Amino acid sequence: MDLHTLTLTQAKEKLAKKEISSVELTRAYLDRIKTLDQKLNAFVTVTEDEALKNAEHADKLIAHGEDLPLLGIPLAIKDNFSTKGIRTTASSKVLDTYVPPFDSTVVKRLKDAGMVMLGKANMDAWAHGSSTETSDFGTTKNPWNTDFLPGGSSGGSAAAVAANESVASIGSETAGSIRQPASWCGVVGLKPTYGRVSRYGVVAMASSTDSPGPITKTVEDSARILQILAGVDVHDATTSPTQPENYVAAIRDSIQGITIGISDDYREGVDPEVQAKIDEAIKVYERLGAKIKNIKLFSPKYAIAVYTILQRSEVSSNLARYDGIRYGNDRSHFGDEAKRRVMLGTYTLSAGYYDAYYKKAQKVRTIIVEDFTTAFKDVDIIISATSPSAALPLGSSKNHPMFGEMADILVEPSSIAGLPGINIPVGLTQAGLPVGMQIMGPQWSEKKILQVAQKFEEETEFHTLKPSL
Amino acid sequence: MRGNLSTRLLRHNTPRNDKKLNMKIDVKHIAKLANLPLSVDEEKKFEQQLADTLNYIEELNEVNTEGIEITPQVTGLENVLEEDTVRPSLTQDEATANAKNSHNGFFIVPAILEENA
Numbered sequence: 358m359d360l361h362t363l364t365l366t367q368a369k370e371k372l373a374k375k376e377i378s379s380v381e382l383t384r385a386y387l388d389r390i391k392t393l394d395q396k397l398n399a400f401v402t403v404t405e406d407e408a409l410k411n412a413e414h415a416d417k418l419i420a421h422g423e424d425l426p427l428l429g430i431p432l433a434i435k436d437n438f439s440t441k442g443i444r445t446t447a448s449s450k451v452l453d454t455y456v457p458p459f460d461s462t463v464v465k466r467l468k469d470a471g472m473v474m475l476g477k478a479n480m481d482a483w484a485h486g487s488s489t490e491t492s493d494f495g496t497t498k499n500p501w502n503t504d505f506l507p508g509g510s511s512g513g514s515a516a517a518v519a520a521n522e523s524v525a526s527i528g529s530e531t532a533g534s535i536r537q538p539a540s541w542c543g544v545v546g547l548k549p550t551y552g553r554v555s556r557y558g559v560v561a562m563a564s565s566t567d568s569p570g571p572i573t574k575t576v577e578d579s580a581r582i583l584q585i586l587a588g589v590d591v592h593d594a595t596t597s598p599t600q601p602e603n604y605v606a607a608i609r610d611s612i613q614g615i616t617i618g619i620s621d622d623y624r625e626g627v628d629p630e631v632q633a634k635i636d637e638a639i640k641v642y643e644r645l646g647a648k649i650k651n652i653k654l655f656s657p658k659y660a661i662a663v664y665t666i667l668q669r670s671e672v673s674s675n676l677a678r679y680d681g682i683r684y685g686n687d688r689s690h691f692g693d694e695a696k697r698r699v700m701l702g703t704y705t706l707s708a709g710y711y712d713a714y715y716k717k718a719q720k721v722r723t724i725i726v727e728d729f730t731t732a733f734k735d736v737d738i739i740i741s742a743t744s745p746s747a748a749l750p751l752g753s754s755k756n757h758p759m760f761g762e763m764a765d766i767l768v769e770p771s772s773i774a775g776l777p778g779i780n781i782p783v784g785l786t787q788a789g790l791p792v793g794m795q796i797m798g799p800q801w802s803e804k805k806i807l808q809v810a811q812k813f814e815e816e817t818e819f820h821t822l823k824p825s826l
Numbered sequence: 827m828r829g830n831l832s833t834r835l836l837r838h839n840t841p842r843n844d845k846k847l848n849m850k851i852d853v854k855h856i857a858k859l860a861n862l863p864l865s866v867d868e869e870k871k872f873e874q875q876l877a878d879t880l881n882y883i884e885e886l887n888e889v890n891t892e893g894i895e896i897t898p899q900v901t902g903l904e905n906v907l908e909e910d911t912v913r914p915s916l917t918q919d920e921a922t923a924n925a926k927n928s929h930n931g932f933f934i935v936p937a938i939l940e941e942n943a
Contacts, residue, residue, distance in 0.1 A: 458924075552903070658885065661882070680861075681926070682933055682935050685924070697872060700857060701851075704876070718886065719897055724889065759879060774900060
């Protein structure tokens, strides 16, 4: 069998039964990367030597009866997570030689769980974008059709999983950066509640919404990784002391009696072909006995404006630290997108404009938060398309300063409100590109979201569709 | 907000009326505040692009926010404190390892004061 097709759950079982070794598994993925990645460009850095060394170590531990959740499992990590001793660029030339002296909390937890890191995944520079076209290390190609974009900013992470270049990967989402590339690449992408997973050691974008999370081949794999990442961290004061639930154990629990909200406000402007797939998916839930309820939600178009102001403002502050003195190159190395965002944020935070922009946006954010709170009194979860369209052709983001915001219009409101959401694949367009559906829930409802996603996966075969490469 | 993504993007980039065309950012001034070195060509390019983005976010004015409080954070957590205990940290060598210029465990920074003649 082809080892690179294994899901995390399958690989773990085969490793435990000693049917395969971590070295074999890791080599299979490294070979796959060697064959495909010149074409796809999903990785900025491949850490072959370290990976094989760690795989050997994992095999020794397995031989000694050790059992850790990720022991010997090869993963790709988005290049904005600090990795001790391994170059971390955030796909920007400003950091092209930066080697962190510490691990981000996410990476530390994955290492403690036994992960074998394959390398660092490509992304939009500084996570600014939804295409990977702002990467200073070239655009990642969509494995389903290399003339198309993978989405972003976690485009490398999503493409790597879709192309079987990795068992699973880690991405980060500020507003769409996990769900949208997962949608365009036909894989599962979970954006946890803000504060569920530590941001410590992640190259900061918008600190009030940044949320790391897993990109995987299946929903169960997603639950397994979230279980490792979730929880309070002394290094990130915004992580919640609320105990994470047991996502893995509860994933197959019944969703009997659940009420699913759908909203016309989330259908507006959605490509009819995409919406048709979402409607078919909703019928699957209806068949399973779920109650479907039409609800009114605050128009997502205002979320774009709120997000643009909050994000640009926080970006201008977060990117102020890059002075080329302590590490990295000087500020002349920023690409166009980072420059645009820093300048707009500097403007919206500057004297005389702060109230009109930043404060106004924070007030509308309150409306969005309350709108969801009201909605979740009537429904358990909300379902919509993840992105208004399937993947767009290469070059689509060029000269469109608002490209990302438009591609992420349907995920921005929930991101601004700090809510969790998951993308799952629900079919292909006639052109053969994946369509993604998102399931959103109230704060800390990861368990429920995963259960609802799991039910769909059990009823359908869409998650087994793979690009021919 | 109708039509597919590409047509919406295109429409967005077409200023909708003359009044909105007047929204301008003093790019030179903002670039100075943000410490970003820009060429003259870049200044021109960014001026138009930033004006386009500003035009878009003006849509927020359609939303009535009278009497509404701000939401600076969504976790509800306040005053998260920890014990101030001594614990291992980076050595000076580790902390300065990525610097282009360092000396004896210190960063060398550009001079900001001039010597009085």
